[in-house]
Structures are given as structure tokens and as C-alpha cells.
Amino acid sequence: MLSTAVFDVIRERILNGELLPGQKLKISQLAETHKVSLNVVREALNRLTGEQLVDLAPQQGFTVRALSEDDLIDLFAQRIIFEGIALRQSIINGDLEWQSRVLAAHHRLSRTPAVDPENPDRLNPEWLSRHEEFNVVMMACCGSPRLIQMVRQLAEAAALYQRALLPTSADRAERNSEHDDLLEAILEGEADKAVVILTRHLEQTRDVMLPVLRQGGGVPQANKRAAVQLVGK
Amino acid sequence: MLSTAVFDVIRERILNGELLPGQKLKISQLAETHKVSLNVVREALNRLTGEQLVDLAPQQGFTVRALSEDDLIDLFAQRIIFEGIALRQSIINGDLEWQSRVLAAHHRLSRTPAVDPENPDRLNPEWLSRHEEFNVVMMACCGSPRLIQMVRQLAEAAALYQRALLPTSADRAERNSEHDDLLEAILEGEADKAVVILTRHLEQTRDVMLPVLRQGGGVPQANKRAAVQLVGK
């Protein structure tokens, strides 16, 4: 199915930061670059609105979902709640097989440099992927397909902020040690401890990004457009 | 925007039980009944997949999301967690204006007969609407747009089950008194108590539906189709 392929590619381009938050997604242009007809693009974009990655305003087309301070705060408040619940449940349910997968994901993450070797002022996209994978695997055993889906959606939204706002300078060593602590708590089955560490980790991630968003200098984000009525709001 | 209108109508028809869980949604047929072209319907259905009300399987088209025992249990487990959180926060944040709106919604609900006067063996659709409205208003002051959105989506999924499975006989009087207790706790600002009542209410709702789903006799639901690979799973 063509629209599924286009859906995946555009989704990837948004998460990669190739298509910036707030940016307009011109259908004809996307159709041309992906060598498909207009409706295929339209279909893909409609599905992306469901994933909360794209906004649709009638007669004004599609845009990449924009960043905002309020949303950043709300987003991380919900991540703390949802991921906390999912992680606790995962630790309770998880077996040896699951622990091993977490260990493996952590290893892959810890051995990937956080800063792009070729582009020292930006985070390494590969590291971001492994970070997200670590996150997904941690939650995988929570036992609830719906919870997993919601956590995945929140993490995806957060990825937009992280790719745009996370500075490379922010105490990498200290932050990586949080992953180590998290792993340790998981392997020892200490749910409470793990949730506390995760919460602190998320809070710190948010607090690093907030001032960057506030000053906004040099943040890769398309110019804000005038507020328009979005569908379904 | 035509597709938005069609989106709304189809959504309504699904929530009304006019289009049954598991039922195939033939694009050409929908296009004809709504006097629009195929692509418009397709666009609406794609957006409905984002709302988790419709499933899409490549080359097999769209179906109304089917009911299942596992999903029912999962769904209510998540409702208990997240509606609990949203309600508690709403009570903490809510001002007099909000309390008044809850009171009004409760009044509308309590004065609407739960059983359809013309169709005594089915629940009154108007009552179901007011019940959902009561629910939405209760959560409205939780302060988190994202939490509201997720709670709304969970409640919408639950509506499918309730319209299909909730018997008319299930101790209406007792269940309505739970709404009264809930209102009382909210107006007194007793968050803990309100959450306990809500939790019990949701558990009972689930437990009433489970056996009906298990035996499955006479449940309005389209015949199950062979399992197919769905997109995005």
C-alpha cells in the first residue's frame, strides 16, 4: 500500500527533524518528491494527524505539529504518569527474557555516542533512536496494548522536542548514569526505585529543554503561522 | 470540508451502533449514501483509524473496530487508572463554575430515562449521550489537554461496548445512585472518595458486560472476519 509507505517516510522525516515543527506540508510538493499522486499524500497526512504529529486546518492544509511551552510541560507531566505506571507494571510482569532485552537495549544505547561525530553541535540521530528503543523495551511488558500505544504516542511527541531543543552540552555523563541506575533497579526488580529514577530523569530532561524553548534563539522551528481553527479541537 | 462532515457522521453512526463492531465499511457504499466521492470517504476513514474507532487492513479495506474480551478488560483497566487521575486533578483544580457545570450535567443525566421508552430492551441513546457528557465534564478541569484527549478516546472506545453489551436490566436504581454519590463527593471536594466511587462504578460496569460478551448470544456485532494484518500494529 503506497499510502502506508508514504506515511512511514513522512513520519520518519518529521521525527528526524527534516520537517520542522510548525512547518507547512504542501501536498503537491510531497507528492512530487515521493513520486505519488496527491490523494496518496493526503491519506498519509490524515493518518499522521491521528498520531498527533500533524495538524489539519480546513482549507489551509497540513502542518507539522508546533512546539509550545505549555505543551512541553503538559507532555512531560503525562509522560511521568503514564511511563511510570507502564514501567512499574513491566517490572512486575517482566520475566528473565524481558530483562535480557532491556539489558541489550541499554548496552546498545550506552555504546552509541550521544553527540554526532560529524556534527558536534547536534545530538546523534542514531543515539536518539537507541534512546527511544530503550524506552519502548522498558515499557513493553506492562501487559496493556492500549497503555503501550499511549506511551508510544507521548514518546513520539517528546522526540520532536528533543531533536529541536536538547543541547549537546547537558552533562552527558551524569545523564547517562541515570540510564545505568535505571537498568540496575530494573534488573533487581525494584519497581519503586526505578519509577523514581525515571521520574527524575524525565523532569531533568524537561528542565533542560524549557529555557532553550523560552529564549528560542536558533531553535529549528518553522515560523509560527497565525492561529487557525484546527479540526477536532 | 466535506471529509470532516463525513468523518463526523460515520463516527456518530459507529457510536450509535448503527455500524456494528467488526462490520466492514465499504467505501463505495458509504460514498453513495453520503453523496460524496470515494476519496472523501477514504479520508474520513483514515482519520477514524487515528481515533481507534476503525481498523485498516491493506487490500482489505476498513472495518469498525471489533470487540474482544481482552480489550474490554484492558480498556477498563486503563479507564480506572486515567479517569481516576483526571477526576482527582479536576476536583483539585475545579472552581465553583466547574462544580456548577458538573451539577448541571448530572441533573440532565438523572432526569433522562435510561431505557428507551419505545424500545424497552435497549438502552436509551439519549441517556448514553448524557452519561458520556457527565463523564467529560467531570474530567474537564484536570488541566491537561493531552490527558483529556486520551480519556475521551478511552471513553469513546468504551461506548462501543456499552451500546452493544449493557443490558437494560442491570439494577438501574443502584447504578444511578452511584452517580449521585459521585456528585456528592465532587461537590464536597473529596477527591479520594470520588475516585473510589468512580473506580467501583467502572469495575461494576465492566463486570456487567463481561458475561454478556462471553456468551455472546444475540450481541449486535458483525461476524468476525479471519484475522488479518492491520496497519501500524
Add this chain to the structure above:
DNA sequence: ATAACTCATAAAATCCATTTTTTATGAGAT
């Protein structure tokens, strides 16, 4: 001179009619 308004033009979004592919169906043969 600047600001506000009109209106023609271009660009983009939305929708439709049609073609191409894929899947489902059922008669006839093995």
C-alpha cells in the same frame, strides 16, 4: 508618505471521475 482597501492572479487545497490492482466468489474439472 504611510496605511488601508480592491481586485486580479497564482498557488494550493479539496474533490471527483476513471483506471489499475488486488481480492473474493463460484462454476466446472480433477
Add this chain to the structure above:
DNA sequence: ATCTCATAAAAAATGGATTTTATGAGTTAT
């Protein structure tokens, strides 16, 4: 009963028509 294959039905994709919005030059008013 199972398999093959022709046919019909439906999904998916295309190309293009229609409608709406954005843009900017020209005009008028302050």
C-alpha cells in the same frame, strides 16, 4: 471434497477539475 480458473467486486492509485486561499500590484484615503 479439493483444486483451477474465469468473473465480479472492491480497494488503491491516478490525473485532472473545481474551489478556496494567499499574494501583491495598483489605488484611494488619512
